[in-house]
Amino acid sequence: MRILYHLPLDPGCRLVRILMREKALDFEMYAEKVWERRSEFLTLNPAGEVPVLIDEGDQVVCGSAMVITEYLEEVCPEPGFLGHTAAERAEVRRLMSWFDDKFRREVTVNLVDEKLMKRFLGLGEPNSAAIRAGHANIHYHLDYIGWLCDRRTWLAGDDLSLADITAAAHLSALDYLGDVPWKDHPGAKDWYARFKSRPSMRDVLADLIPGAPPSKHYSDLDF
Amino acid sequence: MRILYHLPLDPGCRLVRILMREKALDFEMYAEKVWERRSEFLTLNPAGEVPVLIDEGDQVVCGSAMVITEYLEEVCPEPGFLGHTAAERAEVRRLMSWFDDKFRREVTVNLVDEKLMKRFLGLGEPNSAAIRAGHANIHYHLDYIGWLCDRRTWLAGDDLSLADITAAAHLSALDYLGDVPWKDHPGAKDWYARFKSRPSMRDVLADLIPGAPPSKHYSDLDF
Numbered sequence: 001m002r003i004l005y006h007l008p009l010d011p012g013c014r015l016v017r018i019l020m021r022e023k024a025l026d027f028e029m030y031a032e033k034v035w036e037r038r039s040e041f042l043t044l045n046p047a048g049e050v051p052v053l054i055d056e057g058d059q060v061v062c063g064s065a066m067v068i069t070e071y072l073e074e075v076c077p078e079p080g081f082l083g084h085t086a087a088e089r090a091e092v093r094r095l096m097s098w099f100d101d102k103f104r105r106e107v108t109v110n111l112v113d114e115k116l117m118k119r120f121l122g123l124g125e126p127n128s129a130a131i132r133a134g135h136a137n138i139h140y141h142l143d144y145i146g147w148l149c150d151r152r153t154w155l156a157g158d159d160l161s162l163a164d165i166t167a168a169a170h171l172s173a174l175d176y177l178g179d180v181p182w183k184d185h186p187g188a189k190d191w192y193a194r195f196k197s198r199p200s201m202r203d204v205l206a207d208l209i210p211g212a213p214p215s216k217h218y219s220d221l222d223f
Numbered sequence: 224m225r226i227l228y229h230l231p232l233d234p235g236c237r238l239v240r241i242l243m244r245e246k247a248l249d250f251e252m253y254a255e256k257v258w259e260r261r262s263e264f265l266t267l268n269p270a271g272e273v274p275v276l277i278d279e280g281d282q283v284v285c286g287s288a289m290v291i292t293e294y295l296e297e298v299c300p301e302p303g304f305l306g307h308t309a310a311e312r313a314e315v316r317r318l319m320s321w322f323d324d325k326f327r328r329e330v331t332v333n334l335v336d337e338k339l340m341k342r343f344l345g346l347g348e349p350n351s352a353a354i355r356a357g358h359a360n361i362h363y364h365l366d367y368i369g370w371l372c373d374r375r376t377w378l379a380g381d382d383l384s385l386a387d388i389t390a391a392a393h394l395s396a397l398d399y400l401g402d403v404p405w406k407d408h409p410g411a412k413d414w415y416a417r418f419k420s421r422p423s424m425r426d427v428l429a430d431l432i433p434g435a436p437p438s439k440h441y442s443d444l445d446f
Contacts, residue, residue, distance in 0.1 A: 046367075047325055059310055063317030064324060066289065070316060074309045086297045087282055093293060094286030101287060102270055144269075 146187025333357030369410025
């Protein structure tokens with residue numbers, strides 16, 4: 001059985017979870033407290049970070065969510081979420097990088113890491129300037145989602161792709177905290193409502209972190 | 224003709240340049256002053272970052288160096304630098320991510336960005352705490368390169384791969400500044416000496432930034 005070492009609110013882990021559900025792959029999850037730096041875990045991934053996938057045949061795959069998604073697209077290509085042509089795949093990967101690099105830096109780190117990860121890691125109080133920056137930056141990205149959806153069915157084109165899964169992985173973590181101003185961004189909200197109703201999201205929407213309950217509308221499909 | 228929008232000391236741009244030389248692809252380079260936020264450039268890449276590749280047929284490829292390398296491996300697969308099996312490719316991509324994410328965060332940003340990019344962006348004096356952190360962190364990564372080379376011919380296995388190209392792209396930028404303590408790390412030095420002598424590195428070793436000359440041994444193959 002495949003095993004995914006993860007943390008519930010980590011967007012990279014959510015990305016892999018959602019992709020594996022979309023591909024109907026069976027796996028078990030193990031919540032890895034990375035801050036404990038368990039030696040057996042460091043043997044699997046010397047970087048000490050999640051997600052780490054142990055595939056069938058004990059194949060260890062790690063490094064970043066994108067390393068794991070490229071691997072899964074190779075070993076389980078159907079259904080595929082990267083696109084058919086090299087140009088389509090370049091666009092899907094551009095948007096994956098947009099959300100997993102740029103959005104992470106400008107929004108996720110400022111909100112999820114400040115509000116939750118700092119607490120787990122014992123790194124002190126959240127930095128209020130970072131939180132203000134995260135709240136300010138998110139509007140630009142939600143506008144971009146709306147702009148893309150005015151022109152395309154899904155973020156990268158006609159088909160749902162890893163671009164949507166990556167964006168939803170980050171936004172779902174922020175939505176858990178109640179930090180997404182959906183009412184100001186009807187285009188992005190419509191896109192997320194479509195994505196959220198997929199069976200692949202059920203697992204993520206059932207997450208419950210002890211001591212940090214989700215926002216009221218987090219798992220509500222009609223939010 | 225292919226065009227690469229780049230900045231000379233940006234490791235992601237160097238990675239793409241070295242890969243295209245290894246693949247014997249013709250291209251022209253255009254140094255893009257990203258801080259000027261030129262509107263024609265923002266139309267190509269709304270993220271406003273380099274590298275951006277314009278491939279034959281005016282295909283725009285951008286998002287991150289890894290997006291471009293995946294594209295080039297697809298459209299120009301020979302010679303390939305990702306490995307033959309899914310397991311080999313997972314290991315190459317894990318190490319690419321190690322150097323392009325973890326090493327970048329822990330070393331490159333603290334040294335190249337603080338010392339050079341801040342000056343170009345008019346962001347003030349370098350932060351001395353960041354520079355100290357970069358100098359402290361680099362030892363751990365050079366040890367890791369030495370550890371890998373004790374067990375393998377190249378970083379990811381028997382063959383030279385994108386793992387080596389990614390690590391060399393970052394280290395060459397730091398070496399331009401004279402910030403790599405080679406004498407303390409003979410294993411890493413031996414690996415870099417082998418890589419540095421490849422014809423694909425000539426272009427990068429000829430870089431010259433006005434007002435910031437390279438370290439004395441930067442282009443010396445017998446350093």
